[in-house]
Amino acid sequence: MLNSRHSIPSDLNTRIERLGKQLGFDAIGFSAIDLGATETRLLEWLRLGYQGDMAWMAKHGSKRTRPAELVPNTLSIISVRMSYLPPEGLDPIDVLNHPNLAYISRYALGRDYHKVLKQRLEKLAQGIQQWVGEFGYRVFTDSAPVMEKPIAINAGLGWMGKHTNVLNRETGSWFFLGEIYTDLPLAPSHMVAEHCGRCTACIDICPTQAIIAPYVLNARRCISYLTIEHAGIIPEIFRKAIGNRIYGCDDCQLVCPWNRFAQTSTETDFAIRHQLDRRTLVELFLWSEKQFNDYLAGSAIRRIGHERWQRNLAIALGNAPTQPIVIQALTQVYGTTTSALVRTHIEWALEQHKNTNNCTDDH
Structure with missing residues (x-):
């Protein structure tokens, strides 16, 4: 052997x-x-x-x-x-509750x-x-x-x-x-027991009900999948639930009782770069493709590309409170982008702001 x-x-x-x-x-x-x-x-x-x-x-x-x-x-x-x-960095719950800020999954900061x-x-x-x-x-x-x-x-x-x-x-x-x-014949470690018990906090909190049963994730409904892996149009039924999450989703981890014991990283490479924990939706949406590539060099985020980045941000801006700066940013990018994908999501976002009362009531 x-x-x-x-x-x-x-x-x-x-x-x-x-x-x-x-x-x-x-x-x-x-x-x-x-x-x-x-x-x-x-x-x-x-x-x-x-x-x-x-x-x-x-x-x-x-x-x-x-x-x-x-x-x-x-x-x-x-x-x-x-x-x-x-x-x-900012408390992730605070970011999720601030509709003008962009939420990026903690692993990608x-x-x-x-x-x-x-x-x-x-x-x-x-x-x-x-x-x-x-x-x-x-x-x-x-x-x-x-x-x-x-x-x-x-x-x-x-x-x-x-x-x-x-x-x-x-x-x-x-x-x-x-x-x-x-190819080394190493002695195996002992497996550990499960300790979730009757807790269903992660299932209950999922914004899109992607965890369809304990231990079963329907990725087609998952915000992390939709904003990162999915390349096309994001179904309208999920857009409101996406909120201000522009890259990934941590809700199931944020609510998990075991994460009260989570250890923070001492690895300098995982430190937050370019204040990505506190950027506004508008400023990120207005990044040119060059700015996107320059700011996110060496980041896992860069692999989704500028087009999907703007698609995700358009949805988040559609969910943001109606403000002149939001409408202006959406209109500006709509007039300059050559991407049909981005334009489709901007059209949806602008539609959300046609009735200010409805929009603000949702938030």
Whole structure:
């Protein structure tokens, strides 16, 4: 077997955990590669069409749930957790309650996490190499067909919350996940018990009722999906519920009792950039494509592109209180944009402001 060439120290798991924490990971766990139960649930979820436009969820077939098909000779998975909640910034509830401000999901306020985690995972793998010699591995973080959440749960990093995010008693859910697929035969960690009990706070708070049952998310209704993954016209039935959320949605996490114990991040790369926690809808809507690209260089937000950015902001401005500055901004962009997608959403936004009394009553 491939792993027979490795000399495995008896305390390798402990060494990996220690090095991982030195590299900034909050927790490190280990799991085998059996994801059979996850595969069954995924196939049913796909059959029901809950993935929406995310065709990539089905694109790679069984590679997503059979790690050794994605990375041949994989025997074990190292799973890591890194908190991202910034220690400073406006209270997210205050932003949601201020209809002239733009709400951006907390994970996207700093530097793109993909680069941060991948670099640290690579350093972790290089450290392991010093102890075992050359070995086969590949690092991932929200990239390639990898079932990050079930893997993290198998590795003992938390349990699946009813909102489909991983939860941990000590840190809540404000964290990123990353993995190393490896041909090392590592001892698996112990899984942790679930602690959601009878709580349904996340289900009850969801603005679009996207959590259709405990542990079942219909992405087609989810504001994070609609504002980030969905490329086309956002259905009108969801636009009022979107409110001022222009990139993602954190409501299910904000209301979760376990996030009272959430740890803020000490990672400087996750610090809030360009005051994105307190920008007004109007100023962001008026960013040119160059400003969008310049301000959001190195940000996860940049991948949706300027067109979807303006689409999302047009909806939020349609939900904002009727003010001359709002009407002026919508009219200005409507007259200059070449995007039919943006114009469609501006038309809807302007329609919301035709009757000032109705608009202000909604807010």
